[in-house]
Amino acid sequence: MSLAALVLLAAALGTAPAADLQKIGLRIDPAAGTIAGTSEIRLGAPGRLPITLRLDPGFAISRVAGESPAGATIPLSAEREGNRWRIVPAGDPEEVAALKLSWSGRPPLLDGASRPARPGAFALLPRGFRSAGRMFLPATAAWYPALEGERARFEVTVEVPEGWRVLGSGVAAEVAPAQDDGRTTFRFRTEQARRGFGLVAGTWEEVSRRQRGIRCRLAFDPGASRTGITASLEFFARLVERMTSSFGPHPWPEVTLVAAPFDIDSGTPGVLLLGADALKDPLAARERIARALAADWWGQGVFVAPGSGDWARPLALYTGAHEEAALRDPPADARLRREWRERHERLLAAGVERPLAEIGPEAGGAAGELNAVRGAMVFHMLRREVGDAAFREALRIFLAEHGRGEAGWADLRRAFERTSGRPLGWFFDQWVNRAGAPALRLLPVRARRPLEIRIQADGPWRLHVPVEVIGPEGQRVRREALLVDGRVRLRVGPPFPPRRVAVDPDADTLRRLEPGELPVLFGDLLEGGADLVVIGSGRGDVLAGAARAAAAVLAPGAPVMGDTSLDEEVLGRAHRVWLLGRPAPKAAGLFPLPAGARLGDRALAAAGVAASDEPALALATRTPDGRLLGFADALEPGALVRLVKMLDRYRWASWLLFERDRPRLARSGTPSAYPLVRDVEPEP
16 A cells, blocks of 8 residues: 555544644734734645644634645634634535634733742743733644644744834744834744744843853843843853753754743743843842753753653753752752752642652642652652763753653653663652652661661652761761661761761652651741731831731731730730731840841841842741741831732742842741751660
8 A cells, every 4th residue: 555545544544634834924913912813734644624723712713724635725614612623624524735724812911910930840831921011922822723732843924013022932033124014024934843833022122142052142121120131141141051061952043031020930942931020130030040941951842742741840940950059159959959848748748649640741730839849859869869970861862862852751761771771660660650758767876886877768668868977076977878668777887976867968868758847938827827916116116007007918807916015925825926027125035036037227138148228028937835936027118018918929938038129038948857867875
C-alpha cells in the first residue's frame, strides 16, 4: 500500500489531523481591549471533517471555510462546545487540506488587585489577559483557533497602534513602516514546528545586551524610574551565561523580561513576565528572575508530554534557585530548601497529598504548589544521588534530545541513568510515583568511641541523609548515612570530643516536619482571628490613630488596648496577639521579637535588610510560652495602614519589610525547634 493510501486510510479511521503551518493575522485595539484575527491552518495531510478546534471562551469564530486537497473552496460552519469549536461541512463529510477562519474577542482584564505570586514556580498562564498598556497572549493559552496538541510552524502578523511594540515567542520581529493611520505591523516566522505561539504587546522602554549570542532585553514602563533596571539587566545576562553553561544553549534566539503591572511570574517562550515592583529592587528580583528564566528551558524549551506529570514546573524552580543561589556569597539555597519543606509540610497537613506523576501542568492552587515544592526537593535529592557532574550532563542530554519537543518523567529518568551509570527506577518510584515523605527520628547518642548514630524512618524508605558531629569549639565532621528499609546505624570517630549530633542540618532531605519546625506565618494569625490587639506607644501619639484603624482591618471585634495599661494576666489569656507600633520600653519585655528585627527612629530592619524611605515592618513569630504574636510598625501613619492592608496578600510570609509601596523583604521566619539535633549523652 502506498504512503498516500495509508494517509487516506488513517483519515478515514478518524486519525486526528495535524497542522503543518498556522498563519495568523491580528489587529489589536487597546482602547476597546479587543483582538480581531484571521487564521489559516494548513494541515500536514488531508483531514476528514468534522474537526475540533480549541479557543478561549472569550473569543468567537465568525467565519470559516475549507480548502480541498484540489484547492476548491468548501463551505463549512462552526459550532461552539464550551472552549471547543466543532468545524462541520455544509453537506457530506469531505477532506480538507486547510481551514480559513475569522475570529475576535476580548481577553479578560487583570489588574494590580491580583494576589502577589507566592515565591515558587513560574506559572504558565491558562488564558491570555490584558491590563493598562499591555496585552499578554501566552503560547499555552487558546487565544487563537488551534488543533488540540498542535505543533506547527507559524507565520504571525500583528497590527498595533502607534507607540505600541510586540514581542513574539523567542523570535525576532520584522517591523514594517508605520501606516498612514500610525499603526505599525510586526511579522514573526518560526522555521521549526513548535507547540503554540505567544506574544506580548504594549508600550514600554527597553534596555538590552547580548550574552552567548542571545539578545537579553528588559522592557519596562515608559517614564518608570530606572532604579535597579541596569543592575537587573546585568544580573539577567549573567544568569543566561550561567544557565547556558549548565543546561545547554538557550532554546530561543532572544529572551525578554517584561515588567508586568501586577505581581506575577509567568510568560511565553522567550518572553518572561515579572512584577514591575520586583525590578526596582535587584536583590528582591534575583530569585524571581532566575525562576522565570529557567522556565525558558524547562516547560517552554522542552514541553511536558500530554498525560505526563509536570516535571517542568519543579525543575525550573529548583534549577533557577540553585543557579541564582550559586552567584551569592554565601550561597542561599539551604534557606530556599527549608522554605520548600515547610510549604510541603503545610500542604500535607491540609490533606493535599498526591504523587508527582499525577499532577499535570494544568494543576493550579494547592496541587500546583505541591508539585513545585515537592518536585524541587526531589530534584535536589536526585542531584545528591548522582552527583553534580552527572546531574548537569543529564540535563544537557535531556535538552539536546527533547528541545522544542515533549518529554515526561520517564525521559528524565533515562537521561539520569545514562549519565550516572546506574538504575534509578527505585528513586523515581519512591519520589515521583509515591506520595508522602518519611518522618525521621534520631535515637539517643552515647559518648562512645566510635560514636554510634542511629536514625529511623516511619516506613521502608531509602534515602541519603547528611549527619554532622559537632565539637566543643564548633569543630565539625560530616558523614553521609544511607537509610535502607527505613533505618541506619552509622559509626563516626571524630578527631575531637563530640558534643552534639545534627541530622540533615542544611535541609537536603524531604521529610515530615514536627510542629515546632514550622515558622509562624501571617496566615496563622489571620485565619484564627486575634484574641487581643495592643497599641504600642513607643513612638508617642504619632501612630495611635493609624494603629486603631489597622486593628479594625486585622482583627475586627477583638479587644484593643494600649501597651501601658496591659498586664501579664490579660496577655496570658490571649493566644493570638497583634502588637501595632513599637512598644514602650516598659512593655517591650512582654513582646520578644525575633533576632534581626531592628526598630530604629529613622529606619526599620529585618534579617539584615534595612529600609529608611517611609519604611514599614511586619513580623509573625511564636513567643517562648507558645503564643502567636503578630507585629507591625512604621515611622508614619500612612505606611502602617498600607502595610496592614497588604498582609492578607502575604499570608505565606513571616517577615515583610516595605519601603514606600515596594517590598524589600518577604520571607518565612525561623523555626522554634529542631528535633533532629541531640546532645551527646555521657555513658551511664
